[in-house]
Amino acid sequence: MKSKKFTVKDITTIALMAALVFVATYIKIDIPTPLGKTMVHCGNVICVLAGLLFGGLYGGLSAGIGSAIFDLTDPIFAPEFWITFIMKFLMAYLAGKIAHSGQKMTQGKIVAASIAGIVGYKIIYTLKEIILHYFILKSPWETVLGVIVSTNLISIISMVLNIIASILLYNLLAAPLKRAGIIKNYAAAKK
Numbered sequence: 001m002k003s004k005k006f007t008v009k010d011i012t013t014i015a016l017m018a019a020l021v022f023v024a025t026y027i028k029i030d031i032p033t034p035l036g037k038t039m040v041h042c043g044n045v046i047c048v049l050a051g052l053l054f055g056g057l058y059g060g061l062s063a064g065i066g067s068a069i070f071d072l073t074d075p076i077f078a079p080e081f082w083i084t085f086i087m088k089f090l091m092a093y094l095a096g097k098i099a100h101s102g103q104k105m106t107q108g109k110i111v112a113a114s115i116a117g118i119v120g121y122k123i124i125y126t127l128k129e130i131i132l133h134y135f136i137l138k139s140p141w142e143t144v145l146g147v148i149v150s151t152n153l154i155s156i157i158s159m160v161l162n163i164i165a166s167i168l169l170y171n172l173l174a175a176p177l178k179r180a181g182i183i184k185n186y187a188a189a190k191k
Helices: 008-025 043-072 078-099 107-136 141-179
Strands: 028-033 036-041
Touching: 008 043, 036 141, 043 078, 043 107, 043 141, 078 107, 107 141
Parallel strands: none
Antiparallel strands: 028 036
């Protein structure tokens, strides 16, 4: 298998989408909880959108880099920037791989990819919380369960909105970007 090098276009695409992820994450509502700060933000929409538009690898890199840089700007999230990189990479990677599987992208694949990306991210995030609070911080299971319930209750509405928004944005942007030659066979070539 021949390995492909990153071109200037590839690097520019990843950087642009990472910048959009970073900026979109600032569109947020901070929610204090008894066990720490959480937030509902628009960054996940752009993470999934990057995977839908540019495929798993490039979307994943965009999502991971933009989200990790955001974390580095907030002292509360900075220690976990590398974990955020991995989790957001996986979210966009999963969405991109599903959307670009097979010969043709269909609306059904776009919907399935968006759902898989957002729900997959939430599962990974929940596992991270269990590992952090139960195994590392040695919190009692009742406390861990409280963290999981509180973050998941907040996340349900956010997840639905993120799925809908990522699908709508893809449907609005994909055709014009293809007509402009920006994503013509781009994701298919970069699987």
